[in-house]
Amino acid sequence: MNTGIPVRWVLSQPELGLVLKGGADGLGRVINLVLTSELAEPQQWLSGGELVLTTGMGLPLSRADRLRYFEDLGSAGVAGVGFGVGLSHETVPADLVDAADRIGLPLFEVPLPTPFGAITKKVMQRLAEQEYEKVLRASRAQPRMTRAAIQGAGAVVKELSAALSATVAIIGVDHTVTEAHPQRPDAEISARIDEFLSTHGEGAGSGAIQVDTGQYIVVQTISAGHTVHGHLAVVSATALGPVDQVLLGHASSLLALDFEKPARLRIAQNHLNSQAISMLLQQPGDPESMWQHLAPAADRTGRVRALVLRCSGPDAVPETLESVDARLRPLNQQLFAHTRGDRVAVLLPGSDTEDTAEQLLAGIPPQIRAAMRAGLSSPHPLRRFPAAVEHAELAASAAMPGARPLELAALAGHALLAFPEAQRVLSAVSEAMLQPLVDYDDRHGTDLIVSLRAYLEAHGQWETAATALGVHRHTLRSRVARIESILGCSLDQALVRAELLLAVVARG
Incomplete structure (x- = not known):
């Protein structure tokens, strides 16, 4: 299920020193993000589930406007509000406390010694721990589901239900429930699933439905190749997260194997292999x-x-x-x-x-x-x-x-020049480094670039480079000295020689 932290957990961390002022009825609200806002109307930037931290700097002056401010936060679906005291306000305004109790939105006091960053860090660490725990549970659930596949579709459904803490059902191509655990979906849920399948067709793939009771339904097609054998439906209290989706996909693949053995066994096996690669590339x-x-x-x-x-x-x-x-x-x-x-x-x-x-x-x-x-x-x-x-x-x-x-x-030997991105970078570096030498050659009719390349490719061996150029080594020494003067560098340094060789090769 989706990761989230109830507000009561944050308040229970003694090192933060937080004190609940109002809205105790909403302590079960789930936090999925922490943000700081001093805006007078922050609700337009919120999407729900946030823990909003504020010092009240942007709080409206009138009681009516403050009540509207707090009610707008509640309407935006925030999980709670932390009010920092000791700066713009010595205490949490009493009218906000009343509003918090009335709408059930937790409001707690953040003492001056507690930085907002400490609260954010605490919550984000816990969210990260939850994600890791979910991946760990998934890594244990997948082998159990795979072993359960030997016993048939009902065993796979049971293991998936336990892993997701949700109701899981297999819906046949005729829209009837063939397997379910821990119980069959009720009439309202079944009607919504039937409506989804009728609207989107048998090859609908997957989709999510939220019902009036607040429950979520996820429907996943069970198919091998182009053949649809039915659908897997998960009914949960919260939306499925990415790791839950991996488990759902794994169960769907196992069920596809069970429905079509061995004609489509290879297709499903390939799908499992792809999922394994994808999961390991990500984690x-x-x-x-x-x-x-x-x-x-x-x-x-x-x-x-x-x-x-x-x-x-x-x-x-x-x-x-x-x-x-x-x-x-x-x-x-x-x-x-x-x-x-x-x-x-x-x-x-x-x-x-x-x-x-x-x-x-x-x-x-x-x-x-x-x-x-x-x-x-x-x-x-x-x-x-x-x-x-x-x-x-x-x-x-x-x-x-x-x-x-x-x-x-x-x-x-030419890997860097084989890639267009590297070519562009090297060409730019080459132009920047060698332009003084190019300008000198143009003005004086010389070809110092050629002499430089021969010297660098000969690893600084005067005799070898001079022979390659067809000149006396003293002539080459004179040219190299001129090159050093023009470029303002010393070719005695290995790093300089390496960079210049790359620049010369890129230019060529």
């Missing part, structure tokens, strides 16, 4: 079960390579995935892929070669393949697959459309 440290799920992607030494395909647009992604999967099936390999916009990242065993990667792309329709840029990483330990994906993306950005997958290692 690479959690959870252990996800790392175990990705283990089949690695070779015998536990290494993987990433193949990133940059398509001409998002519309080309589905056909690309289907083509790659079709090539992997005869090899008895799962598809471990992650999509983002027009990009597809596929995990391959670390022992796979550039030729193997190219063979996977052989079945892609020619019009899609012709515009596709492909990049391949070097082998990485499984736990470092996010780095492999990043390296493959860099290689793909430098690859030619329709060409073989480009390995990042193949760019050694």
Whole structure:
């Protein structure tokens, strides 16, 4: 469920020294954000759930306007109001206390020694802890749901219900409830679900409904490929958060497996693999079960390579995935892929070669393949697959459309100049550093730039550089001395030589 902290928890922190003045009936209101405002009309900037901290500097002078100010905060759905005393007000105004009691909006006194920042930090730390606890619970719930899938759909529903502390039901394609836990949805909830499905059609995907009782209904399609087997409905007291959505998606995938075995088993398995990759890309440290799920992607030494395909647009992604999967099936390999916009990242065993990667792309329709840029990483330990994906993306950005997958290692020696962004930066640096030398050559008909490059590429070896230029080493020494004078630097310093070599190469 959504993360939030009841106002009573903030008041219970002794080190803050907060004192409730009014609105005790609203101590259960949930805080999801802390902000400070001295505006006379802050309600237009609020969306609900905020803990508003103020010193009352912008508080209206008249009693009527102050009451309206506080009532507007209540109407905006704020969770509570902290009033700092000792600055513009020695005490919390009594009329605000009365208003707080009347509308049930908690109002507490913040003593002068307690900075607003301490309250904000305390609340944000607790919110972060709640998010971590949710991820931890999800990491434990997913394996339980996976094991429950062996027993059938009812067991999966029971585990999801326990993980979300909500009512969970499976709605068949005929809109009847086939499984539910801990009980079947009541008539009003069932009617709202039926209305949603009738309005949006069987392939509705997912959607959220809020009913008059304050409950939330989330409906998730159970499907494999283009076949819809029903819907999973979750009825909860609060809206589902991102981690809850992951659990819902996991349960939906497991149910899809149960409904369509084994014809669509691979499609659902691919979906689970994608979810595992997505979760680990977002939170690479959690959870252990996800790392175990990705283990089949690695070779015998536990290494993987990433193949990133940059398509001409998002519309080309589905056909690309289907083509790659079709090539992997005869090899008895799962598809471990992650999509983002027009990009597809596929995990391959670390022992796979550039030729193997190219063979996977052989079945892609020619019009899609012709515009596709492909990049391949070097082998990485499984736990470092996010780095492999990043390296493959860099290689793909430098690859030619329709060409073989480009390995990042193949760019050694000219990697910086292979990327347009780096080219622009180096070109600008080159122009700034070398312009005095270019101007000198133009005025005097010399070619000191050429002499500088020869000297730098020879690592400062006079004889080697002079031979490359076809001049005597003393002549080269004279030119280098002139270059140092014009540029105002010393080529005896390795860092200076390195920067100048990059500038000269970029200019060339």
